[in-house]
Amino acid sequence: MTATTAEPAPAPAEQARPWQDGDLAVQTRGLTKRFGRQLAVDGVDLAVPRGSVFGFLGPNGSGKTTTIRVMLGLASATAGQVHLLGREMPRHGREVLPRVGALVEGPGFYPYLSGEANLRRLDTANRYAPGDTRTARVAAALERVGLSHAAHKKVRAYSLGMKQRLGIANALLSPRELLVLDEPTNGLDPQGTREVRALVRSLAEGGTTVFVSSHLLAEVEQMCTHAAVMSVGRLVAHGSLEELRRAGQPRVRVLTPDPGPARDVLARLGIAPHDGPGESGGGTAGAATGDRAGAVTAGLRAEVGGILDGDRATILVAPLPDDAPPPEDIAAALVAAGVRLRGFAVEEASLEDRFVALTGEGFDVAQ
Numbered sequence: 001m002t003a004t005t006a007e008p009a010p011a012p013a014e015q016a017r018p019w020q021d022g023d024l025a026v027q028t029r030g031l032t033k034r035f036g037r038q039l040a041v042d043g044v045d046l047a048v049p050r051g052s053v054f055g056f057l058g059p060n061g062s063g064k065t066t067t068i069r070v071m072l073g074l075a076s077a078t079a080g081q082v083h084l085l086g087r088e089m090p091r092h093g094r095e096v097l098p099r100v101g102a103l104v105e106g107p108g109f110y111p112y113l114s115g116e117a118n119l120r121r122l123d124t125a126n127r128y129a130p131g132d133t134r135t136a137r138v139a140a141a142l143e144r145v146g147l148s149h150a151a152h153k154k155v156r157a158y159s160l161g162m163k164q165r166l167g168i169a170n171a172l173l174s175p176r177e178l179l180v181l182d183e184p185t186n187g188l189d190p191q192g193t194r195e196v197r198a199l200v201r202s203l204a205e206g207g208t209t210v211f212v213s214s215h216l217l218a219e220v221e222q223m224c225t226h227a228a229v230m231s232v233g234r235l236v237a238h239g240s241l242e243e244l245r246r247a248g249q250p251r252v253r254v255l256t257p258d259p260g261p262a263r264d265v266l267a268r269l270g271i272a273p274h275d276g277p278g279e280s281g282g283g284t285a286g287a288a289t290g291d292r293a294g295a296v297t298a299g300l301r302a303e304v305g306g307i308l309d310g311d312r313a314t315i316l317v318a319p320l321p322d323d324a325p326p327p328e329d330i331a332a333a334l335v336a337a338g339v340r341l342r343g344f345a346v347e348e349a350s351l352e353d354r355f356v357a358l359t360g361e362g363f364d365v366a367q
């Protein structure tokens, strides 16, 4: 279909795997896009369940917009295939695209026209949109995004958040089975961000599949039921948020004035603590893993209260391998070896830990 001959054909087993078109709003296989020598999208296999709010997460430049543009037929793939709403793209674009609303790099609005006049103009340009229902559809779309009060205001007087919502209203002018929103909260202030996130959630409640890209992990956690994570053009994780959380490696956290012997015991059990700054001064616990550990350190300090007085203590943090003994046995082994314990915890990895581990980059977790 979209593929050129630049890449090898898929293996026979790949071709035999059936497309799950009944259940999936978007499915890609081996999707690849090259710009000259740069591989912007590298063999991406996406499966977006119908009815999901699907977060497409990745740092800047990881290939999200390029994937979206190829998905929608705005750019051609170098190799690979895309099915949108069960139909192969771009071959069936004419049939499929009227059922897909998209906000990619924002539509061009005329600043000297009102929001309503802009939507009418864009709807007129859509040859699939029936003219006799235009007025009602424009009013309904403005209402849907909470812009009825500003319908007759010139767009140049709109805030960035209002413009973004107008862009979403444009995507909603016709009934849509799938909405594709590329970084819809980018550049918005906190109020605009909250409005757009609430809007995305409410759109999904109506049964529309929403595919939303973001570089903000917190945003995806708040809005989405499923997510895929991109890193340097490749898909590095994919699934429901629950599955992604479960896939994280739990870790053990030990607060002790005896870090040396504690390390030895952990090592005997096949558990290797991260190298941290080691012991801290001033009678407080030492942070072992940088910024995030700072918050945890404060928590532990509160937990152990006054017993830290006058002593030095260290927090050791280590990922727990699958075959590690149960937590009670680890604690017992530490105590049996004479390690004095002031705190001991086994905790699940957060999604943030997991994604940082997968992409090798920090996500902006603000907002």
Ligand SMILES: Nc1ncnc2c1ncn2[C@@H]1O[C@H](COP(=O)(O)OP(=O)(O)OP(=O)(O)O)[C@@H](O)[C@H]1O
Pocket: 035, 038, 040, 058, 059, 060, 061, 062, 063, 064, 065, 066, 067, 215
């Ligand atoms: N038209 C183009 N020509 C050449 N390189 C491009 C083009 N479009 C994107 N790229 C490159 O492809 C890579 C992926 O870019 P893309 O915009 O898809 O990433 P992204 O994850 O959407 O990032 P951002 O959040 O910053 O938009 C980047 O290195 C980018 O510079």
